[in-house]
Amino acid sequence: MSLTEVIVASLVWSLTAVGVLQLWVASGRAHAEAQSDQQALQAIDADLLRLGARLQAQRAAQQPPSSDCGAATAALAQALAGQPLASLPGLSRQLDLAPTSLWVIYRFSQGERLQERRRWLVPEALGLCQSPAAGLQASAPSPASPDSP
Amino acid sequence: MPGFVGAGFRASEQGYLLPLACGGSLLLLLSCLSLQSLIWGRQLDGRGAWQQRQADDRFGAAAQSLALALNTSHHCLLALPSSDWPRGEAMPAGCAAPIDPAPLWLLPQPGGDVRLVSWTPPPQGSTFATTVAVGALTLAAAPTSGSVALQRRFRLLLAGEPPRVSGVQELDR
Numbered sequence: 001m002s003l004t005e006v007i008v009a010s011l012v013w014s015l016t017a018v019g020v021l022q023l024w025v026a027s028g029r030a031h032a033e034a035q036s037d038q039q040a041l042q043a044i045d046a047d048l049l050r051l052g053a054r055l056q057a058q059r060a061a062q063q064p065p066s067s068d069c070g071a072a073t074a075a076l077a078q079a080l081a082g083q084p085l086a087s088l089p090g091l092s093r094q095l096d097l098a099p100t101s102l103w104v105i106y107r108f109s110q111g112e113r114l115q116e117r118r119r120w121l122v123p124e125a126l127g128l129c130q131s132p133a134a135g136l137q138a139s140a141p142s143p144a145s146p147d148s149p
Numbered sequence: 150m151p152g153f154v155g156a157g158f159r160a161s162e163q164g165y166l167l168p169l170a171c172g173g174s175l176l177l178l179l180s181c182l183s184l185q186s187l188i189w190g191r192q193l194d195g196r197g198a199w200q201q202r203q204a205d206d207r208f209g210a211a212a213q214s215l216a217l218a219l220n221t222s223h224h225c226l227l228a229l230p231s232s233d234w235p236r237g238e239a240m241p242a243g244c245a246a247p248i249d250p251a252p253l254w255l256l257p258q259p260g261g262d263v264r265l266v267s268w269t270p271p272p273q274g275s276t277f278a279t280t281v282a283v284g285a286l287t288l289a290a291a292p293t294s295g296s297v298a299l300q301r302r303f304r305l306l307l308a309g310e311p312p313r314v315s316g317v318q319e320l321d322r
């Protein structure tokens with residue numbers, strides 16, 4: 001065993017160690033990100049499930065449905081605003097209220113990465129209200145353009 | 150054979166440290182890379198799950214916008230299967246005025262358009278006044294180059310007289 005061999009072997013080991021360490025750090029970060037992604041998705045799904053149960057209860061309680069879709073939308077928004085969202089760093093929920101529909105927007109940010117989910121709720125299509133002039137509305141909203149927030 | 154003896158001497162003089170270092174490094178790098186690829190796979194799965202949920206949201210919004218149109222501006226098409234809808238503006242049976250179903254075939258959504266594949270109303274004899282009847286709705290993502298078109302099926306709950314859509318339910322995929 002010569003001194004040259006010892007030096008070359010040490011160099012190989014140190015370079016490998018540095019490379020592996022960097023890969024480990026990147027893997028750890030990616031693993032944490034993947035886990036947070038999953039948790040955020042589960043938290044949003046749980047929130048939407050609670051929302052679905054609330055809609056069902058509201059529909060059952062309002063028979064016949066109210067004729068004021070604006071009020072039904074506002075009531076839905078108010079109920080949703082009071083529904084707690086799982087506390088997860090970077091996860092937020094925003095409600096965007098239109099006259100007769102509601103956007104529920106979930107945002108999840110991790111560092112520079114931002115992911116979004118947008119759920120559109122139309123109380124009339126969900127049976128929570130009935131506009132009185134069904135079928136006769138000349139100025140009904142176009143199905144092709146849900147007002148994007 | 151002095152040359153042979155010399156070469157043998159040099160080979161035995163070389164130690165085990167360098168091959169060990171090279172072999173060990175290679176093993177360490179390979180195991181680390183395999184772990185990395187496993188984690189990348191998980192990360193891709195996670196992003197795929199997000200994209201799938203975002204597609205679900207788009208389909209849900211499209212189904213509701215269609216339901217809303219069938220309750221309001223295009224109400225007279227509610228009782229007709231989409232295969233019987235007119236192409237272009239016309240006056241199908243049950244409509245009091247000419248109507249163009251074109252806006253119902255393509256439903257623009259934030260993040261990607263959705264198109265109507267088919268709408269099948271409940272059978273004519275259904276008694277809407279006392280019970281809820283169910284119509285079947287199929288939507289698909291508008292095709293983009295090189296992608297497989299996603300499809301989702303929904304049930305539209307119809308009630309009342311005249312019948313109106315009173316609920317939108319996605320069927321299990």
